[in-house]
Amino acid sequence: MTDQPETLLKLLCDKGNLGAEDFVELFDKTAEEVVGKGNRNPTCSVRTAFRWKSGKTRPEALSADTRRVLQAMFARDAAALLAPPPLAEDPSAPAFNLEHEIDMTAREAHDDASGTAAASVSDTSLDQLTDDVASLARAYAALPAIEVFRRGRTLQEELHNQRDRTQIPAQQQRLLVLTGQTMALLAAAAFNLGSFDNARRLARAADLYGESSRFEPLRAYADGMLAYIAYFTGMPAEAVSKARRAQAYGGLGDTARRRLRAIEARAHGYLGDTDSARQALRLSLDAESGARDDLHDGIGGEFGFTPERLAMSNSSTALLIHDAGQAEHSARRALDLVSGKPQAARSAHVLGGAAADLAMARLLANDVEGAVDALTPLWDIPPEQRVTGILVRTGQIQHFLARPVYRTSILPRQLRDRVEEFTRTASTHQLGSVTALLSLEA
Incomplete structure (x- = not known):
């Protein structure tokens, strides 16, 4: 029947x-x-x-x-x-x-x-959104963090609207990945604006999108961002843990591994574990297997980790373990690499960070005049591009120059005042408190 x-x-x-x-x-x-x-x-x-x-x-x-x-x-x-x-x-x-x-x-x-x-969206629309996310990632270094955040927020809303319109699994998967990438860029921008709690929340959102879409390079990037935030907020042990967990994800290319090992090295340096810091630093330089992934290598930009950014990060690690010679060498390399790029492609973050690291290395050798010269590129960085990494470093210089030994000397006082003015006039006006990372008097 x-x-x-x-x-x-x-x-x-x-x-x-x-x-x-x-x-x-x-x-x-x-x-x-x-x-x-x-x-x-x-x-x-x-x-x-x-x-x-x-x-x-x-x-x-x-x-x-x-x-x-x-x-x-x-x-x-x-x-x-x-x-x-x-x-x-x-x-x-x-x-x-x-x-x-x-x-x-x-x-x-x-x-x-x-x-x-x-109940689907045009593949052409998805292609355009893919290009928009990649373009924002690649333009990140040349844009003020607040502009990145605004553009990222617009992209987030458009991606949300498109996800509501489609029931096609392949399109949903693609939109999840794009949304996760956008969350990661928003997290980076929030961090550079000094909004650490919100940066952490956005990075975790990116990780969740990576988990939902089964896109492990995104999860690795998000965990690296969480490690970076932990490092800058005075939790180096958590930073080491997050960086190591991120390295356990599959499908990572050399760029991702260089980035994660550089973050781990700095966290070890903050903890005073010189041997582990040096080992992680060496591994960051030795990641040359030829492996690539679609995020760190395919898109690159803020998701990448250029040689000059690696050199800048390693100069900071060297300062943390009190190796002024290595710090100066790495900072010089970062400055040489970034100066060799077209003006529009130069990262203000790398330029300012490396200049500050070079100045600090020279201050450790009591070379105040050398520090003044090293900071020359810093003064040209516009207020809207003075991001967290730069301001933390200039804050350390300001703190170092406030030592009693310099109080009666004209040049250190002038340099300290100029660094203070540089920090004070940063248009981002950092939203979070920053932990002083260096104990250079020890």
């Missing part, structure tokens, strides 16, 4: 040759006639019609106005319409017609496919 339709509603629609789109049109027309509330009339979509006919909706879940419309359409109350139809043997039940059932099944399959196709 052929199975009965799931609901009386489906049976009546089949008998009346009422496809899903026709059903929606009739429902809207009847709602206007019976309810007459204009924009507040109950509505019905193709998917809703399928759900009602398949018996997946309880009558009490419907609004009173919706029940009125259904009763007007079929002269039966909603409870009866959404319940299974009477048995075929019941004389009052409509006769079951196999050929008609096949015809209606084919029609509904076509309607469902049309509805699914409508």
Whole structure:
């Protein structure tokens, strides 16, 4: 015996040759006639019609106005319409017609496919969003952090809208990855603006998107960001833990591993673990297997880790372990590399950070004049690009020059005052407190 339709509603629609789109049109027309509330009339979509006919909706879940419309359409109350139809043997039940059932099944399959196709987004739109995220990542170094945040927020909203529009799994997957990448850029911008708690929250959001999309390079980047935040907020042990966990993800290229080992090296240096810091520093320089991944290498930019950025990071590690010679060598290399790039491609973060590290290395050797010369590139950095990494370093210089030994000397005092003015006039006005990372007097 052929199975009965799931609901009386489906049976009546089949008998009346009422496809899903026709059903929606009739429902809207009847709602206007019976309810007459204009924009507040109950509505019905193709998917809703399928759900009602398949018996997946309880009558009490419907609004009173919706029940009125259904009763007007079929002269039966909603409870009866959404319940299974009477048995075929019941004389009052409509006769079951196999050929008609096949015809209606084919029609509904076509309607469902049309509805699914409508619930998707253009591949061209996705390609443009992919380009927009990559462009923001690659332009990051040349943009003020607040501008990155604004652009990232706009991208976030657009990606959210597109995710609501599509039911296609492949598109949902792609949008999850793009949203996670955008969250990571927002986290980096929030960090550079000094909003550490929000940067941490955004980095964790990026990690969750990476987990949902099964995109492990994104998870590694997010954990690296969390390690970096922990380092700058006085939690070096957590920074080591996060950096090591990030290195355990699969599918990472050399760039990702260089970045994570450089972060780990600095955290070890902060902890005073010189041997571990030197080992991680060596590993950051030795990551040359040729492996690549789609995020750190494919997109690059802020997701990458350029040679000059590695050199700058390693100069900071050398300062933490009190190796002024290595710090000066690495800082000089970073400055040489960044100066060799076109003006538009130079990172203010690297330029300022390396200049400050070079100055600090010379101050450790009591070379104040050398420190003044090293800081020359710093003064040209616009207020809106004086990010956390630069301001932490200049704060350390200011603190170092406040030592009693320099109080009666003119040049150290002038340099300290100029560094203080540089920090004070940073337009970002750092939102979070920054821990002093160097104990250089020891």
